[in-house]
Amino acid sequence: MKAFTLTLMVATVALAAGCTNIERSRDLANPAVSATTLAQQVCSNCHGLTGNATSPNFPNLAGQTEAYFEAQLVGFKSHGRHDPAGFEYMWGLSRSLTEVQIEGLAVFYAAQKQTAQTLEGDPNRLVAGKEVFDKGVAAKGIPPCATCHGEQAQGNATFPRLAGQHADYLVKQLLVFQRTDERPEGSIMKTVAHDLTPQNISDVAGYLQSLTGR
Numbered sequence: 001m002k003a004f005t006l007t008l009m010v011a012t013v014a015l016a017a018g019c020t021n022i023e024r025s026r027d028l029a030n031p032a033v034s035a036t037t038l039a040q041q042v043c044s045n046c047h048g049l050t051g052n053a054t055s056p057n058f059p060n061l062a063g064q065t066e067a068y069f070e071a072q073l074v075g076f077k078s079h080g081r082h083d084p085a086g087f088e089y090m091w092g093l094s095r096s097l098t099e100v101q102i103e104g105l106a107v108f109y110a111a112q113k114q115t116a117q118t119l120e121g122d123p124n125r126l127v128a129g130k131e132v133f134d135k136g137v138a139a140k141g142i143p144p145c146a147t148c149h150g151e152q153a154q155g156n157a158t159f160p161r162l163a164g165q166h167a168d169y170l171v172k173q174l175l176v177f178q179r180t181d182e183r184p185e186g187s188i189m190k191t192v193a194h195d196l197t198p199q200n201i202s203d204v205a206g207y208l209q210s211l212t213g214r
Contacts, residue, residue, distance in 0.1 A: 029096040035104025038097075043105070046089065051112040056166035057085070062112035063164070065155040069106040073097065075185055083182040085172065114164040114212050129207025132200055140195040145204065153211055164212035170205035 025033045026041045040049060043061075047053045051062035061069070075081035076090035077097060097105075133153065136144040148159040155161030162170065176182055177189040178196065193201075 028093060031098045031101065033101070035101050035108055038101060039105055039108050042093070050115075051109045052115045053166065056168035059169050060114060060165055061109040062114045063154075064106075064109050064161050065157060065159075066103075066106040066110045067157045068155060068160040069109060070102055071158055071185065073102045073105065075183075077102075080185060081183055083173075083176045083180070116212050117164065117166075117209060119206070119210055125203045126207050126210055128199075129203035129205070129210075132196075132204040133207055137196070137200065142192060142195060153208055162208045162211075165208055167202075167205040167209040170208055171201055174201045174205070 022030075022032060022034075023037055024041060025037060027033055028038070028042065039051075043051075046055070046058040047061050051060060051064070053060050072081065073090075073094050076086060077094040079087070079091060081087070081090075094102075132142075133145045136142045145153070145162070148156060149162050150156050150159075153161065153163035155163075173183075174189075174193050174196065177186060178193040178201075181187075181190070183189070196204075
């Protein structure tokens with residue numbers, strides 16, 4: 001019995017040591033946990049180990065601009081961004097992140113490379129999507145997406161990288177901008193997206209997903 005008790009105590013101590021290992025910690029309330037550790041131990045559950053999310057429910061973070069990434073985390077932390085798909089996960093996760101951790105996460109993901117995706121849908125619609133991205137929809141006064149997001153959709157400071165993003169995720173976000181005020185920091189997009197048709201949205205989202213790796 002004594003031997004069993006001693007073994008149990010040793011196992012408990014070992015388990016506790018593993019849980020407090022700073023390099024493997026999932027403690028979001030501990031400012032000493034590095035951004036890289038948080039990315040690998042926590043964020044990876046949804047966004048993949050290198051920021052390449054398997055599920056289109058979650059955005060790819062690989063290669064995202066630092067300024068945009070930081071702005072989104074700050075928005076979640078302050079509850080300024082309240083689209084359902086975001087706040088259900090991110091309000092709680094971002095609550096205790098420090099400024100240093102947020103900056104570190106931005107640096108980590110900006111340095112990651114996107115992996116190629118399998119394209120879905122009609123490839124012939126990529127031409128139409130490129131037209132919307134490069135030239136906008138002149139008849140409706142919709143400007144080219146490239147004006148803010150870069151000629152290759154690589155992003156520009158607080159304007160996010162869109163190249164290689166999941167098409168399904170982009171469609172959902174464009175509908176959020178179009179129909180709601182759940183992302184107030186992106187109010188300019190409400191005006192831009194207002195007159196996009198469902199086909200416009202589908203086309204440009206598919207085109208942007210096709211730009212993986214650029």
